[in-house]
Every structure is written in structure tokens, then in C-alpha cells.
Amino acid sequence: MYVVHLLVVALLASATALYSAPLNAQEFALEQKPSVTVPAFSEQELLPGGKATASRTAKRTFIHPAGNIPTIEQLDFWDGFSFFRDPWVASPAITSDRDGLGPLFNARSCKACHNDGGRGRLNRSGEYASPALLFRLLKNDGVGADKHYGGQLQPNAIRLSHHKLTKPVIGEGKVRVEYQIIKGEYPDGSTYSLRKPSYHLEQLGYGKLEPNTVLSPRYAPAIYGMGLIDAISEQDLLAQQDFDDLNGDGIKTQYNMVKNAQTGQLQIGRFGFKGLHATLEQQVAGAFVNDIGITNPIFPEEACTDVQLMCRTAASVDPKGTLDIPKKLHDLTVYMNKTLAVPKARDLTSERAQQGRTLFYQLRCDSCHTPTYKTRPDYPIAALQAQQIYPYSDFALHDMGKELADEGIENLASGAQWRTPPLWGIGLQKRVQGFEAYLHDGRARTLEEAILWHGGEAHEIKKHFMNLSAKQRSALIYFLQQI
Template sequence: MMSSRPAVCLIAFLCAPVCRKSGVPPPSSVTHGAASVLQPGGETTVPYTLKPSFSKPAMNLPHEQRSLFYAGQALAKQPWVRAPTTTDTRDGLGPLYNARSCLSCHKNGGRGVMPKNGSPLTQGVLRLSLSGSDAKWGGVFDPNYGDQIQRNSIDLVYQIPATNIGGMKARLKREAEILIYWEESNFSYPDGQKISLRRPRIEIRDMGYGPFPKTIRLSLRNAPPLLGMGLLANVRQEDIETGADPKDRDRDGISGRVNTTWDFEHERAAPGRFGLKANRANLTIQIAAALQGDMGISNPIFSAQPCTETQNECQRGPHGLDKEGYEISLTLFSMLVDYVRSFGVPARRQSRPEAVKHGEEYFVEVGCDRCHRPSYLTRTDSEHPYLSEQTIWPYTDLLLHDMGQSLSDGRSDYEATGREWRTAPLWGVGLSKQVNGSSAFLHDGRARTIEEAILWHDGEAASSRRAFTQLSPSERDDLLVFVRSL
């Protein structure tokens, strides 16, 4: 067992001199397949299996913590139900909601599946806002619908569609249905090779609470993968800030900014790290927001129901409050956060080592590593020793970058502008499809392949994308083989 062990000892040995001090990678990011890079999650790394998953427990998660892990998994996987039920531990769904469980969007810990052309969105969310900003909430939301559309309601009409036969009307209307249409366009490489790209067009139907103001801004967001969340939580803030260059002083065309968000637990401003626009300060806030916003489960951080002031039926309930006054108790909430914190990272695959080696050189040559920063040493963490001082390879600087107009959602989120997104971690990216069938990359899931994702890069990443398109087809192929091996 523990096939990762020998390699792990090697990591410490090989990497110690360069990265122990600050977690900053060596100046050249080319690793030539050094042992540590094959174990991207350090000692948490989970060996490759034919059915990979992004929600497996960290390999080094102590045995005695595993039963709690599986209890957390049950909370994330089993559907929540409407209140009241005989047990109060799993009721309180909605009244308005998007999904009944965390893992129905993040299936196997992976990314969401995007709908076929003209079909309803099921595993992502549609965020809403008006112009203006708000230091605490990150934006100004729609007065009737709030900060995102809830596609479902606990009303019987939606729960048991057969009850709708006689034209029965819902008392508690869902907010709306979201249909996604894909618009295709062609991209030609300088060498003549062509590839089709698609972008989403959003159609909103069956609006239950009146029309939007004309100035509404919509942002489609696909559920991102959850591997290695606890390791990313343990990247030192100083290490992230070292990479930031908000005024682009080194004039390389790449800035990189830290978002400033709100820590709802301690009621103070805090740098953002999670969420597609680095719009959540930490895992606790991210998960509390998901419980409330996506599932309608009130919790110790967000104790309100997911209803706006104008949604009277929603306000009236039913709600599934427990003795503490929330729909999930502090104990179960902490168990859920610890569960997400302890996901490992799958080991790298090296099926074409020569291509991987060259591909990595091209990756650095065209400047992908300027944002997709390869490596860190995580902070010392006595509370979670298995996440402590691990050499990890997530390939992200966790900073915001202006990605150009085509990727813009026109919607600011705390200090992030419409054009800015957090650099997506690339670890595990090549396993996406095997994990749950989805290879819907980028924030809105528009890219069907890694190649398409690269071709949408613009703004600060424009020169990197251009350099990629100028590689020869076989060089591009090597670069893609490398990215898929991560």
C-alpha cells in the first residue's frame, strides 16, 4: 500500500534546497519530470486508478479521521429534503434552490456538465447583479431575484411534475428556467489548421418574480473541480502576494491582482482565494455560501433563507431550523468543510514522457507559467498536519487576471472587474472527463477541450495565446500532452 511513499521521500530530497525557504518555484519552471512533480498533492497524492475522482480522501489523511470524512461525504452526496421530516439533520431544502446536494453539481468532486444546445442549465449557476459595488456583499443584486437565479422550488408542481397536469399553479414559484444555446465560430491557426469554438447564449424563461431591470448583468458559472482544496487553502498569502504585480511594474503585460472580499465569519475585509473570481475568502465562507445560495440551507455563517424581501411565499417557509436556529448545525457544517478540505490530488500520468518533457518546455516558453504558477510549499498547519508543509503543483498563482473582452461577464465581484478571473488551477485537468464525463473548461464551461480553453485566452494572456498558436502543430500537441498529464 501507499505507493506514494517512496516518491514523497524523494520530493523532500529533491525539492528541499529550492523551495523549502519560501515556496517559490525555481526561476525556470521546467521540471523535466522531477519526482516531486509527479505527486502534485505532495503526500496527499492519490495513486492513479481507472476510475479517478477528485473527491477521494488525501492519501495521508490519518486513519482515525476517515470515518468523519465518509460522514462528510454523506452530507455532500445525499439529497437534502424539504422540511419538515422526522429528522432535522437533513431537511430544510430551499424553499428556493438550485440543487439538492453539493456533489450533484460537483460530481465526483469534478466540474459541472454543461447542457446540450437549447437545454436547461443544471450544474452551474447564473449570477445576477446591477451596476455599483458593495464592500460586504461584493455587488448590488437584483431586488427580486437576489444574487443568483434559483431554478427550483420545493412546491409540488416542480417536485412531482404529474401534479401539473390540470394546470395547477405553483404557490411558491421557482425563480426561472435557464436555457443555454451554443454559438459556434471558427478559429484558424497561422498554419491553416481550423478549430471550432463555442460560446454560450443565455435564455431565461418562466420568470416567477417579474422582469429584470434593463441594466441587469448575468454571469454564467460552471461548477469547478474540488481536488486539493485544503492544500490551496494552505498556500501562504505572502506567496500569492509575491506573484501579484497590480501595476505591471515589470512591464511583461501580466499584472495579477489579489481580490479583497469579506470574511463573514469575522466580519472584516479579507483577501479572496476561492471562487472563479477569487471572490470568497476561505473554504468556510465558500461552503456556507453554497449551502445557502445553491441549496437553501441556512447555516451558522449565513443564517437567512434564500429569499429576497419581495418573495413572501419563500419567506414563509417551510424551513427546517434545528435547535441552534439553522438548517445545518455547526457540528455538521464543520464536518462538511473538513470533508472538502481533505480531498487529495491524483498522481500525474506519464504516458508519453518525451512529449510531456517537450510540452513542458513549450508551456514555459510561451509563458503559461506566468499565471499558471507551478509550485508552492504549503504553510505549517498543526491543526491539519496532513496538509502541512507539502510541496504542491497546482499550476495557479491564485490571482486575478484580465482575460479580455470575450471572456468578460461584464459583472464585477468585489474588486474583480468583468474581465478578470482567477487563474484556474491545472492539476488534474487532464482527468476531467474520466472523473465525471465533463470537460467543460473555463468559468462558463464553453471550452470543450484544453485547446479551446487556451484559444479563448486574451487580455493579459494574449501574447501567451499568440505564441501558442505560432507553435507548429506537433509542438502544440506536445504542449497539450503536457497539460493533460498534470
């Protein structure tokens, strides 16, 4: 009996080791690195948005108000949501609150890109890019915008009849997306495939792009929890900056410094895939004017270049003669974006998720995906003040390698640098929306693929991931699906 008992104990220990065995130096070539301390699990991790976490788990939508905002303020949330959800139309129209579309635009509504508060569906290989995938136009020297097309490609145009319009307004062009499948193999012999996109400009309406203009694809992100990100102290973020890698961990944490369009001051660019906007209010305003053609209190001018004469003419004959969305309605839309709740964590206390959590820290994924912050106690919205949150991001720029680079420069961000995206709620995308697509251009069809595309500063961490056993890799991904 004693021998049988020892055999059972040994088998249990062997099975458990598939998940819980610590990463050793021989397996993962970490012998030159100090040992990693895995922080103790906190029950607070189950509510990644603190008290502002959604009161119920999303099933078909991410649209839920923060769990701790008063009932009376929820009315403002749903009023703001109507301007997020409903399509805009060209002016003049019967509905004066929702006209002003264009003259040039990518989509007719916020929802078209951020479906149910998450991500929009991408088109198949060989088709034109869907509204959820837009294209920034960057210069490879970082100077100015394209003189023909400005800073963003807008494929659609309104139809407007007016005696001053000698020709119709035409869209700027379309982008055909094609995917190449790349096969790969883990050291243990398991195989994987990656989807690599290529982009082809067609039907350009205003001549060629300038020679130093490059396309930068941007796949509209999920928007829940944005207010809590806005509420993180700038000092807490700057404390993480290490662009000279003084700590020697191979990670160069750098923040994009951008101009606040309202104050003129330089601030951390915490929103956008390269940190283009300093505040959530500015991010919403930028999306209104660039994506839908809706002028607003922060960006009151239409995005027509000097050579787009009919666009400029159409903008000048708009019978409204004022902002397409006035401050009161714009503020409601911003409020809805600020108080859109983060989903609850799911099966995070299970043994499998906890083993994945351990691996997350042992592989040093937290070097860029900073797990937790406490929001400012003086943030303007009381429900978002002093909340312990778990977004899993440093919101900083990192070199992700040449495979993900776009060759353009956006403020301080090079072509290879991308802002670390938050990971909270990421495992709900398939459940809520019926599909998966990750990274800045949606090329990754699974979280596993997203990890395998990591390069640059994350190259060594990716190598360690690849050297895990299949069950360890599965445990790590399972943890990501639960946070």
C-alpha cells in the same frame, strides 16, 4: 557508412526538433523579451498534492481522502462525504439530518453540481441550464444585489403546504443556453472550432431584473485539492501581486479582496471564479445556502429577497426553527472538502510531456499558472501542513478579454477579470467523467479550445501558442493532461 550515419543523425535531430526546438524570436515575436529559463524537472511534480496526494489514480471518481490522513480521520472524511453526496429534502421530513432544502434552490445535493468531485454534465444547446451551471446576478456598477432576485438565480422551489402560505413558493426563473459554433484557422492552416454560448432568461417569477443587473454564468469546478489551496500562505500569494505591471511582462496580477464572513476582515478571495470567498469554510457555507438553501453557522439566513413573500413565509414556518445544518455536521462537510485528495500526475516523465513542459514555460504560461507553493506549517490540519504542491495557479484576477467578459462587478473584479483556475488533475476529466468542459462557463470542449479562448492579458501568449507547429501544440496539451 559515414554519410549514412550523418543522415540518420540529421533525421533524428529534425524529428526531435518538432518537440524540443526552443522558441526563437523570429517565430514568435519574442525578440523584445528576455530569454526564458525553464526550471529543472523535480520528482516532486509527480505528487502534486505532496504527501496528501491520492494514494491511487482515479478511474471513475475524484473522491479519495488525502493519502496521508490517519485512518481514524478518514472516518470523518466519509461522514462529511455523506452530506456532500446525499440529496436534501424539504422540512419536515423523516430524516432530520438532511431536511431543510430551499425554499429556493439550484440543486438538491453538492454532488449534483460537482459530480464525483469533478464537474457536472452540461445540457445541450437549446435546453435549460443544468444544475452544474448556475448564474450569479451582478450589478454593472458593483453596488448591491438585485432587489427582486438577490445575488444568484435559483430556478427551483420546494412544495410546502401550510395555512400561512396563501400561494406556492415559485422558482426565480430558468436560463436557456444556446451555442454558436465559430470556425478558426491556425497560421499553419490547421482549423479549429469554438463554442460560444448565449443565455436567455425565461419564466421569471418575480418581475424583471433591475436594468443594471447582469448574468454571470458559473460552471461548478472540480473540488479536489481545495484544502491545500486554503493552506497556502496569504503572504506567498500577495508577493505575486503586480496590478500595475511593474515588471513589464504584460500581466497584471491582482487579488480580489473580500470580507471574511466570520471575522469581518478583508482577505484574499482565493475561492470562486472571481475570488468571492476568502476561506474554504466560507465557500462551502455559501454553496450550502445559495445552491441548496441550507442555512448554516456562517450564513444562518435564507436567501429570500423582500419581494419574495412566500419564500420568506416558508422559511419562517420551517418546523426545525434552527439551522438546517448544525455546526458539527457542517464542520464534517468542510473537513471532507479540505482533505479531498489531488490525483497523482500520470505520464509526466515521458519525452512528449517533458517537451510540453518546456513549451509551457517558454510561452510563459506560468505567468498566471504559478506551478508550485509550499503550504503553511501551521495549517489546522496536520496532513496539509508544509506540503510542496503543484496547483499551477496564482489564484489571482486577470483580464481575460471581452469575449469572456460578463459586464458585472464582484467586489474588486471587473467583468473581464477571472481568477486563474488550478490545472492539477485537469487531464483526468474525460477519463473519470466521460466528457470535457472547461472555463468558467464550460464553453470549451477541449483544453485546446480553452487556450484559444484566452484574451486580454493572455492574448500574446495565445498568439505564441497558435504559432507553434501542430506537434508542439499537441505536446503542450499532452503535458497539461498529465499534471
